[in-house]
Amino acid sequence: MTSAANALGNASSAGGAPLLEIRQVAKRFGEREVLKSISLEIAAGEFITLLGESGSGKTTLLRLIAGFEQPSAGEIWMSGSRLDNLAPYRRPVNTVFQNYALFPHLSVQDNVAYGLRVSAAPRHEISGRVAQALSMVRMQDFANARPSRLSGGQQQRVALARALVNRPQLLLLDEPLSALDANLRKQMQSELKALQREIGITFLFVTHDQEEAMALSDRIALLRNGALEQIASPREIYAHPATAYTAEFIGQTNLLRGEIRDAAAGCGPLRWPSSDTPGPALFSLRPEAIGLAGDDDAHSANAVRFRAVIRQQIFSGASEFLELDCSGYVLRARIPARGTLSGEHEFLFSAADAIRVRE
């Protein structure tokens, strides 16, 4: 299975040593096992997201890399040297904290200059680099302001500048957008993505928001109860979820329970040919994979067809969300907007869109 290879988390850019290697890292707090043997490789220049619910261990993994926690087992390597036994202030890694953690007694430019000052960068170099970092996040006009005078989005930008001015090899971002309102978050997402492309620094981004992860990442590492559930590009993880959990966590899906027998898959009233290993099977079928029959039947000669009663219809602008009752079997479908529907209709989906997933 492809997901098995993905689970090892090989860096996507082939060749060249990975920037960061997490080798079987585990973390326990007393009796509680927060991370269970995580292995992950991150390539230079990559935008990788640790996605998971609260308590999945994503922030703990980030803190292990930053050095605020020590792994209970395993090792972390960076550019060929051991990272996990270094004190946090000796690591070539910088963090953007969840609530920004700007120093309240320092002005914006002193906040940004902080990393350069403590590492005793040449005095004449500091002001230039600070100005450059501030203009990169378009905060040059606020250089002398105190952090408390800034809005959430502005504080966010200063926090970014403060981390990036040190030119870290790896930037860690701990849910940096979660404190912003929805519109600002969207705007910051695209700014963040553009910035990462521009400067080419590797970003390790932690979030619980799957949409955010999809929008930003080159790869998503989905964590569940302290273990890696799946790691793949957003498109891959959406189109080929390895497990039922992944399928439900990322986007919406129909989970169809059934079995494969005699070269055919059967789930309730639905049947389609399948050459996969016989036995009990679970399939993920995205709502948008289901269409209304009759629209373009010419292309869907091999489609799985079924009749269903429309139980509920929710209009959301460009699309309609339908809840279908197929002889007691409930399916959700998303179809292009097409006016009010009711009663029984014929629907169809391509057998290739029914992805077999593990529990």
Added chain:
Amino acid sequence: MYSRLYKLIVSLPPLLWVGLFLLLPYALMFAHSFWLVRDGTIVHSWNFQNYQKLIASPLYLGVLLRTMRIAGSVTLFSLLLGYPLAYYLSFHASKRKEILYQLVIVPLWVSYLVRGYAWKTILGSEGVLNGLLQYLHLTHEPVSFLLYSPFAVVLVLTHIYTPFVFLPIYAALEHIPRPLVEASQDLGASPRSTFFRIILPLSMPGLLAGATFAFVLSLGDFLAPLLVGGASGTMISNVVQSLFGAAYDWPLGAAISVGILLITITLLFLTERLEKRWSFQ
């Protein structure tokens, strides 16, 4: 809306209290400082003699300077004890935090007088400390400078006021968001650098409040010098007390009190300004 009568009834007791026990005494003290004593009675004739006597007399100025030196030393030593203690409790004590905090607070439940007397039995020539020194053959005869000296006063006052210094510093340290400390380390600052650049500045309001407590309370202290100060450890409050007592020179005592009050008010004003400058939250 409350009736006029209700407002009057509610505000009268506190107004009376403030008037009778705060404003009136201050007014009396202020007035006395401009009067004088003639033939054993206080004469209500307005003049500046008391203040002139104060400025001219090396005796009173000397005691005042010694008082400020003692108060300064107490402030310094209680900061040197209180700050590291507060820092340890706030950042490193983890599970021992509660019990240690209680241990710092417990002495405050014991009467000041009792603690003063305790020091007397420790420091005296027949005291515990001298007994120990002689038992260990470190000295042959009792060490006399331990008791009845400015040293003893500083020691006792430091012991008494260290918790007062500890508390505001501890509160200030507890209010520093821990992500700030992590952010500092993350940006490459060593623990030492983090302390001086982040923790110390952010705890400054607490430090100033504690220092003000120690200095102002020591400045007006009268029991410690009485118990363990002796002649060489006399402080300005003892002078005031004797002027109001045996010497029966209330006007001069009042003038000294006004002087101390002015010093204290100036000090409080300055530290408040400083505290405001250092508060950012």
